[in-house]
Amino acid sequence: MGTPEDAAAEKYFTPPDERENMVIEAGKTYRVKGQSKYFARKYGSANPEIVIEGKQDYHHFFSPPSFLFQGRALAEGIPIDGNTYYGHIGGLGEFVHESELEEV
Incomplete structure (x- = not known):
């Protein structure tokens, strides 16, 4: 049985089997999924759009x-x-995990 944090993360991040179908491309704009307090404070939205430079x-x-x-x-x-x-x-530069991204 997982922790409450695990349950919360499950709601907001894409499971590995679902993200295998999405190809994340450099130069393309994506939306950050979830309810990130960090992004909400920094950018005024928990779900800002991000232009990906590449996998790093x-x-x-x-x-x-x-x-x-x-x-x-x-x-x-x-x-x-x-x-x-x-x-x-x-x-501003940011790192994001593949599970946080969704197409715009």
């Missing part, structure tokens, strides 16, 4: 966006396995 592993970047993603993953129950992508929301 946040483990290999020592930058503010990679550290913010790690903190957000811990605080909001975002999966840390699977693919992460780097993109821009309103000109």
Whole structure:
């Protein structure tokens, strides 16, 4: 039996079998799914649009966006396995997990 955090994460993130069908492309705009308090505070919307630059592993970047993603993953129950992508929301760089993205 999972924790309440696990149950909350299940509601907002796409299961692996469903995200296998979505191809995330560089240069394309996606919407961030879920109820992110981080994005709501920073951008005024829990579901901002992000322009993806490409697939990048946040483990290999020592930058503010990679550290913010790690903190957000811990605080909001975002999966840390699977693919992460780097993109821009309103000109600011962010890392997002593949399960957080949906097509606009």
